[in-house]
Amino acid sequence: MKKDKNGNFKMISWDDAFSFIAEKLLEIKEKYGPEAVGYLWHLDSNEMFSQQLFTQLYGTPNWSGHGAACDQSRRLAGLMTYGHPLPTKDYENSRFIMLWGEDPLGPNQSLHENRELVEVLKKGAKLVVVDPYRSRTAEKAHVWLPINPGTDGALALAMTHRIIETGAYDADFCENYIYGFEAYAEHIKSNGYTPQWAEPITGIDAKTIIDLADEFARTKPAVADGLKGIVNYTNGFQALRAIFSLNAITGNVDGPGCLILKEAGPLAPPLVIPEEAVAVPQRPIISAEMGYPLAPDIPSQLFPKAVLEEDPYPLKALFFHIVNPAMADPNTALFKKMMAALELSVTIDVYLSETAQLSDIVLPEASMFERAEVRESLWSGPQVIMSQPAIPCLGSSKPLYDIMRGLGEKMGYGKYFQWESWEDWAKVATAYLPVTFEELKEKGVWHGELRYHKYLEDGFMTSTGRVEVYSETLSEFGYDPMPAYDDGNRVKPDADYPFQLINGKMQYHCGTHTQNNPYLMAIEGENWAELNPLDAQKLGIADGDTIELASPIDKVKIAVRLKEGLKPGIVRVVHGHGFGRTMGSVARGKGTHVNPIFDSVVNDISGGIGYNECKVSIRKA
Amino acid sequence: MMDKFTFFWCLIIVAMTFFFIGVYKNFAVKIGFILWVNNRRHNGEGIGWRENLALLIPLPNRQVVMDEALLQRRIKNRSEFLWLRHLLIFSGFVVIFALDLFLTFAGHYAHHYFHYEYFLSGPGKGLLKFGMELSGAALFIGLSLGMIHRIVYAKAEKTYVELKLLLLLWLVTATGFLAEGIRLAGQPNDPLMLSSFIMRPIAQWLGTSFSWNWPVLADGVWCLHATFAAAFFAYIPFSKFIHILSAPLGRSITQNGEYAYQKRQRISEGLL
Amino acid sequence: MSQYGFYFDKEKCVGCRACEIACQIWNDSVQTVKWRNVAMTFEGSYPDVSNVNVSMACMHCGDAPCKKACPRQAITKDDETGRVTVNRELCVGCMLCLWACPFGAPQLGIHGRMEKCTFCEDRPMGIKRACEEICPTQAIVTGKIEDLAKFSKQNVSGRLLHDESPGVLLGHEGN
Structure with a gap:
């Protein structure tokens, strides 16, 4: 669909759409260079086509996932510490599991993980959850530590201090596989990161921290990890570095029941592009020029600046593939301004999302039931999943390969898109797997072998080949090379805005995707804010009231629920609802869109968005 | 020939015997069992009988009774037509039944024991007659609507509506009207003629068009009416008409389903 | 005659309510x-907060009280599988x-008739019921009651039910 002059969408043919976009793209390449085009995507395996088209053939470096809104800080911390962006957890064999702000049994379910977790709990493993909110995982935990928001790093450092002080660390591992352990031990001691120091910061008493550290060091195998609850703070990167270092000094790396440096399945790029045809970008990715040289994905809040101020270089066209920044990113007003300033904006999505409404062109993509996918799973070992279309594409929708092919042909790269059906490219993509294509097609999945202690042979993929608690790379770019606790920049509640606003996802919905599903909407039809009854009593708020949350930049009205399992002084909001005219009849007008009150606060190393750094005042509405 | 009232009393005795057997078997025993089951369940927890009673009968509040027993809100939510139909049958049946009872006690019994004639032959009779014709008409319209709907949408409604039951009650109502019409046709000077706003024109038309032996015919039709009515009463506890007794009780006590939620919550609390 | 039933493990249930949705979708044509x-x-x-999630449908009791309470004999118990079902032609709601x-x-359906779990009547016996199949943590298990009994360290049905007939199995008392 294309937007006409009046801003209304009109149906156009695929051919016209491809011609229009291709023409525009070639024109932009001519005028501003290929770097003026950005492509944003969510997690979708078919992205390899867009990657090959946009980065390899067209030549833009600005092709980026949704990391900034997600686990950007964890990814970078993983890279800087282990040289691996996505360490997974081997719950199955673990005996002590410590999760910081991570909720695998709640909204962040991946099926094998939560099955393994509940099974291992039945077998007697101990689970400790550090989270100011009593999440679904915390409900099953043996110990729930409601920590002060944003102080997770202090707890991890205090535990490290105790472990180093008592000598309970794995001396052998530290000597052979850790880079900079002595410096780190010295750093921890000289900065005085003692449990007593952490007590007033974290709100967890020193004795609990000492016991926890002792038990963590004593129990093997153990695993400590963090996700959303940490990465949504601006100090989350260093906190995760501290947690990863904690795993490292106790020797809990890449063994059974530890953090696993996941091996990727051997997938090949589906399009065969000869080396001489690959375009080399003339200018680096925008994030590198905007102060985030290490960011794995482009922090999405950089786009408005790049587009509106043409800094560091002009950005004229943006593609959005199954991302909905208009709903998901903070500061919605700025995003709208940016969309208006773009020369070309294209949304490829299954829904007519809020972002699609603001775009010039909307291309309907086939849903997961209508398209094929070849992808890596989140299992700790190498695993490849091949999903096959269950039904033919409905309406005029097309799978991403066909869309990229159509675009590619119009842009003159037709000869690289020679595959006719999904089987053709899937065969190429899975060529290196040790199973035949027919077998894979029948089973749908290939499991590799889950190998432990891969570092014994291969070392770590860091610059020094060891686990880097002291990171040379960070030091090179002028950042603190070792995990430190820095509370200076964090947005904290003050007299005018006395509550810390943290956010979460709903267990029954998937981000902003499922609000038009009547079954799920029957379970939870709207989103809400949660408040401890103690706070509510002081403010005279009862369960079910509507409250007004006011942050320094905006205010929203939202229903409130009282929750005993939430630390006082905190408001927790659940996001995803509050659709206006888009999305469909079921979602319309239900709940509140809360993102306008979040300001764009970002981690200054990784560029991850600090959704949880928001101070608010509450008033009964 | 057997006297009209002897026949009537024989019928009543037979019908009531069946009725009470049915009510005992299909209703009283069930309620007793439910009370026992609920009682037994809570005894295990060591609760005294007072608390016990409070637990096993969640007292329905006035709102639930209003909604469920009188206004049948759930039926209305499903379909306005069904609600109207059911409300006509329900109100017609309840009102005519109440007025009948009233006539028996305040009319016949008062006449017999106290020689109080106001409701039997005085102006009160006219009032009652008017009310009964009105409610009878409501019942008749409701039943006719129901039958037409059932026949037209036979496929969809077969599961939910039993035609023969509708027909039986419809026959009771129809013969009732007919009996009254024929009786009035034979007594054109009846002082209560004015209160009969439905059957009066029909009776006048019958009386002028035909010259049958009205009193004998009236007795015959009346007997038919009495037989159908008795059969209907005997059939109540054995048929879907049992809902007359069980639905208002069950729905009010379970608070229109809220009780299910409470029970599940109590079980989960028990497992906490 | 065999008796099938549900086994539910409260320690495994994470309250995701996928079972509700799976039940709704599978029984779409009859469930209201x-x-x-x-x-x-x-x-x-x-x-100090504690909580529990309990996923419950009809337990298909061995000695079903609902069957005895029905004034219309609309509720029957299947001899072969032990499933308890409502005949909507007889039910008066x-x-x-x-x-x-x-x-x-x-529960009262929108047609004014009682509805309840049919133990996925249209699924052949021997495969997983809809709710069991979807459960991400395998908190729900179905099968013959004798087989299920070995999962359970203690059958708490006696505490909750009117009799301790082996028709119902519920809960799993802690470690």
Whole structure:
């Protein structure tokens, strides 16, 4: 669909759409260079086509996932510490599991993980959850530590201090596989990161921290990890570095029941592009020029600046593939301004999302039931999943390969898109797997072998080949090379805005995707804010009231629920609802869109968005 | 020939015997069992009988009774037509039944024991007659609507509506009207003629068009009416008409389903 | 005759309510209200909070009270599988079965007739029921009651039911 002059969408043919976009793209390449085009995507395996088209053939470096809104800080911390962006957890064999702000049994379910977790709990493993909110995982935990928001790093450092002080660390591992352990031990001691120091910061008493550290060091195998609850703070990167270092000094790396440096399945790029045809970008990715040289994905809040101020270089066209920044990113007003300033904006999505409404062109993509996918799973070992279309594409929708092919042909790269059906490219993509294509097609999945202690042979993929608690790379770019606790920049509640606003996802919905599903909407039809009854009593708020949350930049009205399992002084909001005219009849007008009150606060190393750094005042509405 | 009232009393005795057997078997025993089951369940927890009673009968509040027993809100939510139909049958049946009872006690019994004639032959009779014709008409319209709907949408409604039951009650109502019409046709000077706003024109038309032996015919039709009515009463506890007794009780006590939620919550609390 | 039933492990249930949705979708053509429900209870105050999630549908009791409570004999128990079902042609929607049911399982559907779990009547026996199949943590297991009994360290049905007939298995008492 294309937007006409009046801003209304009109149906156009695929051919016209491809011609229009291709023409525009070639024109932009001519005028501003290929770097003026950005492509944003969510997690979708078919992205390899867009990657090959946009980065390899067209030549833009600005092709980026949704990391900034997600686990950007964890990814970078993983890279800087282990040289691996996505360490997974081997719950199955673990005996002590410590999760910081991570909720695998709640909204962040991946099926094998939560099955393994509940099974291992039945077998007697101990689970400790550090989270100011009593999440679904915390409900099953043996110990729930409601920590002060944003102080997770202090707890991890205090535990490290105790472990180093008592000598309970794995001396052998530290000597052979850790880079900079002595410096780190010295750093921890000289900065005085003692449990007593952490007590007033974290709100967890020193004795609990000492016991926890002792038990963590004593129990093997153990695993400590963090996700959303940490990465949504601006100090989350260093906190995760501290947690990863904690795993490292106790020797809990890449063994059974530890953090696993996941091996990727051997997938090949589906399009065969000869080396001489690959375009080399003339200018680096925008994030590198905007102060985030290490960011794995482009922090999405950089786009408005790049587009509106043409800094560091002009950005004229943006593609959005199954991302909905208009709903998901903070500061919605700025995003709208940016969309208006773009020369070309294209949304490829299954829904007519809020972002699609603001775009010039909307291309309907086939849903997961209508398209094929070849992808890596989140299992700790190498695993490849091949999903096959269950039904033919409905309406005029097309799978991403066909869309990229159509675009590619119009842009003159037709000869690289020679595959006719999904089987053709899937065969190429899975060529290196040790199973035949027919077998894979029948089973749908290939499991590799889950190998432990891969570092014994291969070392770590860091610059020094060891686990880097002291990171040379960070030091090179002028950042603190070792995990430190820095509370200076964090947005904290003050007299005018006395509550810390943290956010979460709903267990029954998937981000902003499922609000038009009547079954799920029957379970939870709207989103809400949660408040401890103690706070509510002081403010005279009862369960079910509507409250007004006011942050320094905006205010929203939202229903409130009282929750005993939430630390006082905190408001927790659940996001995803509050659709206006888009999305469909079921979602319309239900709940509140809360993102306008979040300001764009970002981690200054990784560029991850600090959704949880928001101070608010509450008033009964 | 057997006297009209002897026949009537024989019928009543037979019908009531069946009725009470049915009510005992299909209703009283069930309620007793439910009370026992609920009682037994809570005894295990060591609760005294007072608390016990409070637990096993969640007292329905006035709102639930209003909604469920009188206004049948759930039926209305499903379909306005069904609600109207059911409300006509329900109100017609309840009102005519109440007025009948009233006539028996305040009319016949008062006449017999106290020689109080106001409701039997005085102006009160006219009032009652008017009310009964009105409610009878409501019942008749409701039943006719129901039958037409059932026949037209036979496929969809077969599961939910039993035609023969509708027909039986419809026959009771129809013969009732007919009996009254024929009786009035034979007594054109009846002082209560004015209160009969439905059957009066029909009776006048019958009386002028035909010259049958009205009193004998009236007795015959009346007997038919009495037989159908008795059969209907005997059939109540054995048929879907049992809902007359069980639905208002069950729905009010379970608070229109809220009780299910409470029970599940109590079980989960028990497992906490 | 064999008796099939549900086994539910409260320690594994994470309260995601996928079973409710799976039940709704599988029984789409006949179901008008949710047959399976997850009851969630929270207790205590910060920071000592405890809670439990219990996914419940009809337990297909060995000695079904609803069957005895029905004034129309509309509820029958299948000899072969032990499933308890409502015949909607006989039901008058009086809700006496709900009054009698220890689990609050029968519910009034939009047609004014009682509805309840049919143990996925249209699924052949021997494969997983819809709710069991979807459960991400395998908290729900179905099967013959004798087989299920070995999962359970203690059968708490006696505490909740009117009799301790082996028709129902519920819960799993802690480690």
